[in-house]
Amino acid sequence: xxxxxxxxxxxxALLALAAVCMAMMVGSASLSVGDVWAVVRGEGxxxxxxxxxxxxxxxxxxxxxxxxxxxxxxxxxxxxxxxPLADPYVLGLSGGASIGALGAMLAGVGGVLMxxxxxxxxxxxxxxxxxxxxxxxxxxxxxLLLTGVVIAAGWGAVITLMLALSPAxxxxxxxxxxxxxxxxxxxxxxPLLLLVAICLALVPLGRNLNVLARGPQQAAALGVDVRPLExxxxxxxxxxxxxxxxxxxxxxxxxxxxxxxxRLLLGNDQRLILPACALAGGTLLVLAxxxxxxxxxxxxxxxxxxxxxxxxxxxxxxxYRSR
Amino acid sequence: MSRLATQDLIIDVPGREGGTPLxxxxxxxQSWGVLGPNGAGKTTLLHTLAGLKPPxxxxxxxxxxxxxxxxxxxxxxxxxxxxQDRQDGFPAxxxxxxxxGRHPYLSPWQMEGAxxxxxxERALERLDVAxxxxxxxxxxxxxxxxxxxxxxxxxxxxxxxxxxxPTNHLDLHHQSAVMALMAxxxxxxxxxxxxxxxxxxxxxxxxxxxxxxxNGDACWGPRENMLVPSALExxxxxxxxxxxxxxxxxxxxxxx
Numbered sequence: 208x209x210x211x212x213x214x215x216x217x218x219x220a221l222l223a224l225a226a227v228c229m230a231m232m233v234g235s236a237s238l239s240v241g242d243v244w245a246v247v248r249g250e251g252x253x254x255x256x257x258x259x260x261x262x263x264x265x266x267x268x269x270x271x272x273x274x275x276x277x278x279x280x281x282x283x284x285x286x287x288x289x290x291p292l293a294d295p296y297v298l299g300l301s302g303g304a305s306i307g308a309l310g311a312m313l314a315g316v317g318g319v320l321m322x323x324x325x326x327x328x329x330x331x332x333x334x335x336x337x338x339x340x341x342x343x344x345x346x347x348x349x350x351l352l353l354t355g356v357v358i359a360a361g362w363g364a365v366i367t368l369m370l371a372l373s374p375a376x377x378x379x380x381x382x383x384x385x386x387x388x389x390x391x392x393x394x395x396x397x398p399l400l401l402l403v404a405i406c407l408a409l410v411p412l413g414r415n416l417n418v419l420a421r422g423p424q425q426a427a428a429l430g431v432d433v434r435p436l437e438x439x440x441x442x443x444x445x446x447x448x449x450x451x452x453x454x455x456x457x458x459x460x461x462x463x464x465x466x467x468x469x470r471l472l473l474g475n476d477q478r479l480i481l482p483a484c485a486l487a488g489g490t491l492l493v494l495a496x497x498x499x500x501x502x503x504x505x506x507x508x509x510x511x512x513x514x515x516x517x518x519x520x521x522x523x524x525x526x527y528r529s530r
Numbered sequence: 531m532s533r534l535a536t537q538d539l540i541i542d543v544p545g546r547e548g549g550t551p552l553x554x555x556x557x558x559x560q561s562w563g564v565l566g567p568n569g570a571g572k573t574t575l576l577h578t579l580a581g582l583k584p585p586x587x588x589x590x591x592x593x594x595x596x597x598x599x600x601x602x603x604x605x606x607x608x609x610x611x612x613x614q615d616r617q618d619g620f621p622a623x624x625x626x627x628x629x630x631g632r633h634p635y636l637s638p639w640q641m642e643g644a645x646x647x648x649x650x651e652r653a654l655e656r657l658d659v660a661x662x663x664x665x666x667x668x669x670x671x672x673x674x675x676x677x678x679x680x681x682x683x684x685x686x687x688x689x690x691x692x693x694x695x696p697t698n699h700l701d702l703h704h705q706s707a708v709m710a711l712m713a714x715x716x717x718x719x720x721x722x723x724x725x726x727x728x729x730x731x732x733x734x735x736x737x738x739x740x741x742x743x744x745n746g747d748a749c750w751g752p753r754e755n756m757l758v759p760s761a762l763e764x765x766x767x768x769x770x771x772x773x774x775x776x777x778x779x780x781x782x783x784x785x786x
Contacts (some may be wrong), residue, residue, distance in 0.1 A: 289619040411638030414777070417557035417626075418633050427582050430606030430634035475620045 215473055219486035220475050226493040230267035231259050235504050257489030268395035269509070270496040271489035274465075275402045278301045278445040278488025279289050279409075281462025282481055287440045287474025288348040289338065291470075295448035295461040298355030302362025303459035304449060308456070309369050322453045329449035332358065337441060353511050387458030396453050405447060406485050413478030416440075419434050420475065440496050458511045461488050464518040491517070532593045532608050532689035533557050534579060534721055537691050539588035540746075541578045543571040549746015551588060554586055555740075558689070561716040562723040562750075563732035566742035567766055570724040573614060576692050577744065579723070580611045592690070601729055608633035610688030612680055612724075614695050621668035628653055631685030646685075652682035656702070656711065658744040672699035680708060693724035697731060734778045741765050 231243045238255055246259045284293040295301070307328025311321040315343070340346040340354040370381060409416075417437055418426045423433045451458070465488040469480055495513040502508060533553040540548045550576075556562050564572050577583040579590060581597045584611065590597040592608060594636035610631075622630075628650040635640065649739050654660040657677040667675055676699045696712065697705040705728075713735050713763060716722045726732045732739060732753075742748050743765060750756070763770050770781045 209752075289617060300746055396665075406542070414633060414636065414638070417622070419632055420620040420622075421627075421630070424577070425613060425616065427602055427607060428611040428613070429582060429605035429630060430601075432602050470620065474623050474626075476626065487655065 215479065216222045216482055216486065218494055219490070223486050223490045223493070224488045226232060226497075227264075227267045227271065230493050230497045231263045231271070231503055233257070234263060245513035265395050266389055266496065267493050268399055269454060270389050271491040272395055272398035272402050273389070273451045273458065274492025274495075275485035275489035276398060276405075276466035277458065277461040277492075278484035279402070279481055280444040280451070282466035282477070282484045283416075283440050283444040283447075283460070285466055286420050286477060287444070288352055288422060289422065290348060290352060291467055292350060292409045292463070294458055295444055296457065296462065297338050297352070298481055299358060299359035299362055300333045300445060300448045301459075302359045302366065303335070304452040305366050305457055306362060306369070307331075307384055308384055309366065309373075312377060312381055312384070313362060313369065313373060319376050326449050326453045330445060330458055332362065333445035333449075335443075361489040379426050383509050384456040386509030387456040387514070388509050389455045389499075389508070390507065397508070398450050401447070401450050402485055402489075405443070406482050409481050410478070412436075413476075413481065416477040416481075420477070455510070458492070458514055460511075460514045460518040461492060464514075465491060468522065468525055532721060533688050534609070534723070535591045535594075536579070537589040538579070539590060540586040540715065541571055541574050542583065542586040542771050543574050543746070546571075546580060546746050549743075550748040552750075553706040553749050554740065555691070556721045558613060558719045558721050559716055560721055561713060561736045562738040562740060563736035564723065564725045564740045565708065565729060565732055565762075566604065567744060570742040571745050571746070572742055575696055576694050576723070576725055580609060580692050580755070581605055582611075583725060587682070601650075603634055604690075606686070608688055609692065610686045610691040612683050612691070612693035613615065614694040616675070618668050619668040623664050623666055624654065624659060624670070625650060625663040627667050628681045628685045629679055631677050631682040631687075649687075650681075651683040654678075656684060657681040658707070667768045673701060673704060676700055676732055678702065680711070684711075689720055691720055691722040691724070692724070695727060696730065699725070704772060705731065729762065729781045733781065 224337045228240070228243060232238045232240065235515050236258065238258065242255050246256050280295045281293075284295055284298065287289055287293070304325040306327070308321055308325040311317070311324040322491060330381045336351070336358050337346070339358070340348075340351040366385070370378065373381060415431050418429050418431050418518060419433065423437075448462070466484050467478065469483050469487060473479055473483060491514065492510065494516060499508040499510040499513045533555055534554045539552040564575060566572050568758065574583060581590070581600075587649055592605065623648075629646060631653075632642055634648045645741060649717070651660065653665070654663055657679060659677045662670060667678060667730065670678065676696070679692075680696060683784060691712065696708050700708060708729055711733055712722050712724060737753055738750065739753050740748060740750040741756060741761065759770055759772055759781070762781065763777050769784050771784045773782065775781050
């Protein structure tokens with residue numbers, strides 16, 4: 208049993224490592240494997256050292272963390288709502304974060320304040336959706352999903368309004384943020400540590416989630432305390448998404464495509480799917496970001512465009528070929 | 531011993547006055563059939579007994595402890611439920627589905643061991659679905675899924691069985707096989723209670739019967755006392771003819 212679970216994870220980890228190495232080699236000036244290896248060993252000359260350690264590695268690690276967080280959050284939301292189409296963004300989270308971030312940009316503040324504002328927006332949206340979906344009597348998956356979709360549409364309108372009213376010189380920055388851009392990422396450590404912590408915390412919860420995927424009544428009959436678990440997953444997925452959005456703007460598709468792709472390949476055991484999501488989501492975003500900053504170098508593309516362009520055809524192909 | 535007892539229990543069926551307070555005990559070794567027309571509250575009764583739905587009033591005791599005071603995990607180690615409908619938005623394989631029955635016994639950090647897998651495989655064999663072990667449950671027929679659901683509870687191995695129409699979707703042979711399995715569970719000392727639509731299965735396989743009327747009235751007792759044609763006719767609002775087959779009464783609806 209254990210061996211069954213670990214082989215795909217080892218392969219995905221190797222893939223992730225390869226992606227990060229490639230991200231360090233590729234860019235405005237290419238480095239060879241040898242150059243990167245030298246820097247990693249603590250040798251190497253000045254320019255390569257700066258490029259790898261100060262620019263490319265932090266950015267690659269940020270991309271990895273953000274991709275992993277989004278994929279894990281997506282997988283959690285899908286189990287919670289028992290709907291493979293659920294995704295933290297569908298539930299209005301990124302909309303709330305965008306309002307926070309754009310508001311901060313309009314007010315002319317940046318840096319930590321902007322991140323904080325995006326984080327607050329995401330959490331506000333989370334509790335708004337959950338509170339409204341709860342209403343009188345408990346919430347059901349379909350009610351939560353519908354409330355989220357409607358609130359996301361509302362945020363969409365507010366975002367368009369903000370863009371329409373903004374001075375022209377601020378527009379490019381705002382648009383890039385909305386499409387996801389890792390050049391906003393400063394230090395990779397907070398999201399990366401969060402990702403590792405979450406993966407460890409989810410190990411003992413994995414089988415509970417497997418049972419929950421069979422419906423709340425079946426889960427309760429098999430000894431799961433359903434309500435606390437559902438609350439926990441919702442808050443957890445929200446915090447993960449908020450952290451990801453705060454680091455790199457709103458990047459779509461990772462949370463939807465990666466869990467689904469892995470389910471088609473690896474089955475439905477959450478104990479395998481969740482860590483696999485962290486690795487594969489991270490890998491996808493590292494690759495996408497490497498492409499985003501090289502395709503039209505020295506200009507950069509928003510990474511959200513690349514994830515969608517890579518994700519859509521892969522997803523459709525897998526779906527088409529699955530039973 | 532694990533018995534399931536109710537004390538002045540009134541189940542919560544929306545829009546219904548209280549009805550008869552239920553005071554019965556399902557003892558180890560007994561096999562109870564719950565009969566009643568559509569909407570009489572059979573499923574509600576079963577879910578209430580499993581602690582999945584709060585009663586309107588009254589108490590349920592599992593092995594002499596009030597059910598409401600027990601942790602879900604503790605309840606799941608003693609009591610298994612076969613549900614009437616099941617969700618598989620994220621389908622697992624047949625073996626994985628049966629293995630989930632071990633969930634109440636495993637600690638959060640534990641993986642299923644070889645003995646758990648062996649247990650699940652024996653259960654699948656018992657229900658005649660071992661050849662499907664690597665298939666995804668959403669690719670199975672209704673009857674096969676029903677048998678996998680029962681195999682999950684066999685893997686769980688509870689002292690008390692609550693089964694909501696365990697013969698749903700099953701062909702004639704597998705209906706008998708499942709009823710024989712339930713009877714075997716009772717013989718081995720488990721307490722079994724099941725909702726049934728088929729009067730004749732209840733008449734043949736259950737030793738106790740509970741009749742549940744749409745207005746909330748109920749009566750219960752040993753099979754011989756309960757299978758009175760006039761009572762059953764008023765239960766289902768249907769005229770019945772009775773014939774005797776292999777020493778058990780068989781009820782057949784007649785026209786008019």
